[in-house]
Amino acid sequence: MPAVRLADGDLNYQLEGPTGAPVLVLSNSLGTDLHMWDVQMPTLTRDFQVLRYDTRGHGQSLVTEGPYSIEQLGRDVLGLLDALDIAKAHFCGLSMGGLIGQWLALNAPERIARLVLCNTAAKIGTPEVWNPRIETVLAGGAQAMRDLRDASISRWFTAGFAATQPQQVEPIVDMLAQTAPEGYAANCAAVRDADFRELIAGIQSPTLIVCGSHDPVTTVENGGFMQQRITGAQLVEFHAAHLSNVEAGDAFTQALLDFLNQ
Template sequence: MATAHLNDITLHYVEDGDPEGAPLVFINSLGTDVRVWDDVLPLLPKGLRIIRFDKRGHGQSDCPPAPYAMGTLVRDTETLLDHLEVKDAVLVGLSIGGMITQGLAVKRLDLVRAMVLSNTAAKIGQPSMWQDRITALQAGGMEALVDNILERWFTKAFRESDAAGVWRQRLLDTPLEGYIGCCHAIAGTDFYTPTSGLRLPTLGIAGSDDGSTPADLVRETTDLVPGSKFKLIRRAGHIPCVEQPETYAEALTHFLQEIGHV
C-alpha cells in the first residue's frame, strides 16, 4: 500500500503499468475507491503509467471532518501529482472525479494533457437536493440512501446480479463523514464558465441509464470544450466502468491512440 503525506492529508494511491510510461490518472466517483477501475485496467494498452488514488474521506485515505470544498479536492489531486512528479497526464474523472478533473485542468494545465469526463457535469444537481441528501445521511447513515444510490448507479439487470451486492457493501463501508464531505463539495460547484474556457482534447462518456448524470447533461458539459468527443455506453448506468468495462476500455483506448498518448 502506497501513501503520500501531503500538507494536511495522507492519501492512498496505487501505481500500475510502466513507471516510465505516459501517465493516465483515474479519479473515482462519490462512494467508491480505487477498485472501481479494476475491470478496466487489464484491458488498456501496455506502456502506460496508471495512477489511481482514494480521495479524502474515501477508501484508505484520511477522512477529515466534513464539509469539504471542491478547491480542496482539486488541491489534493494537484499535490499528489506534484509529489509523484507527473506532468502532461490524461485524467479520467468519474462523477465527482470529473468535476475535480475540470477544476485541475483550469488551475494547472501543465498537469493535464487531456480529459475524460465520465458520467459527470460542470454542475450536478441543485444545492437544495444535496442538502436533503446530507440531512438524510446524518439522520440514518448510509443505510438510509444505499438502495436509492444503487438505483441511480446501475441498470436493473445489474442490480439483480450477484455483483450488485459487492457494490452495496462498498457503499456501506464508505466513511459517512467522507461521503457527506464530498456532497458539500459537489453542492457548491458550478464549473460552466471555467470549463468553457478550456482548450484541450476531451472525451465525454455517458451511460444510457444513468440516473445521476443523464447522458444529455454529460454531453452538454463535454460540448463546452471545442472539438470534444462524446461516447454513449448503452446498458450502463452511472458507473459504466463496472457494468461495461470492455466498452469503456475500448472508448478510452481509442481516445488515447487518437491523441497520441499511446
C-alpha cells in the same frame, strides 16, 4: 498500500503499469474508492502507468472535517502528482471525479494531457437534493450509509445489469456502505457547490465525454452541454446507468484507450 502525506493527512494511492509509460490518473465517484476501476486495470496497465487514489473522505485516505470543495480535492491531486514527480498526466474521472477533472483542466492545464469526463456534468444536482442527504448521513451515521447503499443500486446500474451481474454490483455498492459518513457528507457538499457551467469553455485539453443512456444522475443531455462548450470534445454513449465503467466494461475501456492513443 502506499500513501502520500498531505498537509493534513495521508492520501491512499496505487501506481501500476510499466515504468516510463504515460501516466493515467483515475478518479473515483462519490461513495466509491479506487477499486471501482478494477475492471479496467488489466487492459490499461499494458500501455499506461495507472495512478488510482481514494479521494479524500473515501477508502483508506484521510477523513478531515468538512465541508470539502472541488478545489480542495483538485489540489489533493496536484499534491499527489508533485509527490510522485509526475509533471503531466492524462486524467479520467467519473461523476465527482469528473468535477475534479474539470477543475484541474481549468486551473492547472499544464498538468493535464488528455481529459476524460465520465457520467458527470458541469453542475450536478441542486442544494435541495444534496442538503437533505448530508443531514441524513450526519444524523444516521453508519446505518444511513447502509441505507444509501441499497438506494444507490438503481442509480448506479440498470435493473437488468443489477439482476444478472450481482458479482459485479455487490462489491461496488458495498464501497458506499463502508465509506465514512463524515467523509461522504463533506464530499456531497463539494459536489453541491461545484458549478463549471460558465467556465468549461475555457478547457483546452483534448476531451472525451462518456455518458450512460440510462444514467438518472448525470444525463446524456448534461454530457451534450459540456460537449457543445469544450472545443473539439468527443462524446460516446453506452447502454449503462451512472457507473458506465463497470456496466459497459470492455467497451468503456476500449473507448478510453482509443481516445488516449489518438
